[in-house]
Amino acid sequence: MSPSTPVPPGLHAALSSDEWFGRCDPALRDELLRLGRMRKLATGESLFARGGEAEGLCCVVAGALRIGSLNAEGDSALLAYLEPYQWFGEISLIDGLPRTHDAVADTPSQVLVVPREALLTWLDAHPALWRELGKLACRKLRVIFVAIEELGQLPLEERVWRRLQLVAQGYGSRDAPRRRIRLAQEVLAQMLGVSRQSINKALKALEASGRLRLHYGEIELLDALNESPGSPAPAGPAAG
Numbered sequence: 176m177s178p179s180t181p182v183p184p185g186l187h188a189a190l191s192s193d194e195w196f197g198r199c200d201p202a203l204r205d206e207l208l209r210l211g212r213m214r215k216l217a218t219g220e221s222l223f224a225r226g227g228e229a230e231g232l233c234c235v236v237a238g239a240l241r242i243g244s245l246n247a248e249g250d251s252a253l254l255a256y257l258e259p260y261q262w263f264g265e266i267s268l269i270d271g272l273p274r275t276h277d278a279v280a281d282t283p284s285q286v287l288v289v290p291r292e293a294l295l296t297w298l299d300a301h302p303a304l305w306r307e308l309g310k311l312a313c314r315k316l317r318v319i320f321v322a323i324e325e326l327g328q329l330p331l332e333e334r335v336w337r338r339l340q341l342v343a344q345g346y347g348s349r350d351a352p353r354r355r356i357r358l359a360q361e362v363l364a365q366m367l368g369v370s371r372q373s374i375n376k377a378l379k380a381l382e383a384s385g386r387l388r389l390h391y392g393e394i395e396l397l398d399a400l401n402e403s404p405g406s407p408a409p410a411g412p413a414a415g
Contacts, residue, residue, distance in 0.1 A: 179212035182287065190234065190287075193260045193348045195311050203304045206297050207232070211289045216240075216280035222288075227274045229267030231291040232308075235259050238284025239357075243365065244276050253365035256281070256358060261348050265311045268294070281362075318346050331369060335377040336386060338366055343396055355395045 187208060191197040196204060213236065216222060223230060225244050235257045242263065243253040254276055257263060267274055268291055298305055318341065325334055343352040364374045378394070381387050388395040 179214050179288065182208050182211050182213060186236070186287075189236075190260050193234075193262065193345070194350060195262060195307075195314060195348060196234075196260070199307050200304055202301065203307050206294070207287075207289050210293050210297070211287045214286045214288050216284045216286065218280055218282055220280050222278040222280070222286055223264075223274050225274055225277050229264065229271070229274060229291055230288060231264065231294060232262065232268050232289040233264040233278075234262045234287040236285040236287050238280060238282045240284060240286070241279050241281050241362070242276050243279075252368065253362060255346060256342055256362055256366070258345065261345050262311060265308050267291075269308060269312060314347050331367070331373060332377045332380050334367055335363065335374060336381055338363065339387070339394060339396060352396070354397075355390075355393050357393050 187204070190204075190208075196207075211234075214222065216238070222233065222240065236259055238259075240257045240263075241253055242255040242257060255263075263278070264274075266272075298308075322338075322341075325337055329337070339356065339358070340352065341347075342358055343349075343354070343356050345352075360371050360374045360378065364371045367374070378387070378389060382389050385397060387397055
């Protein structure tokens with residue numbers, strides 16, 4: 176396990192760019208920073224594994240983490256790709272059960288880890304602030320509901336576009352989505368459960384339609400600000 180270090184000064188302002196943290200009760204924000212410790216991860220290093228004991232609430236501070244698991248055939252299923260300053264790990268914090276997925280660094284990364292027992296002790300003394308953790312969990316649940324709906328209604332090209340929007344918006348954590356995102360086609364394929372060749376074809380079609388532009392190692396969303404990934408699926412054949 177990588178050694179942990181205290182939270183550096185000045186991190187509060189950066190973390191506040193996340194919509195959930197920025198709107199949290201100030202007392203909870205301060206306590207998360209007081210209790211939190213920084214963990215450095217090398218590329219490919221695991222923060223935690225599926226079925227493991229929950230260490231606490233986490234937030235990506237630098238780099239990126241893949242959240243997913245391996246199926247019975249050994250294939251990787253990717254649930255999310257987390258970048259600064261996205262919070263995660265609240266499910267095991269709330270229910271006390273083992274981790275639901277693996278969290279592995281995709282690049283050299285830093286993660287803020289707030290120890291579970293210390294945070295629970297503080298929340299027991301401030302029970303009204305449990306609502307804030309519930310808001311974090313509910314935000315992600317809304318994203319999951321939309322993704323499930325899209326899986327059965329939208330063609331692959333539109334599903335790729337919606338997933339790119341979600342990543343650009345930090346799964347709902349950013350008020351202003353990023354126009355450029357670094358996301359390998361292989362990672363996107365794992366997210367949607369299709370082949371890399373299918374993703375490449377869908378991206379080329381989206382580029383031809385003027386919705387995005389492909390760069391080396393990056394995808395630029397040209398009209399990301401004009402559409403919402405939570406909007407209803409289009410009518411007609413596209414929704415079939």
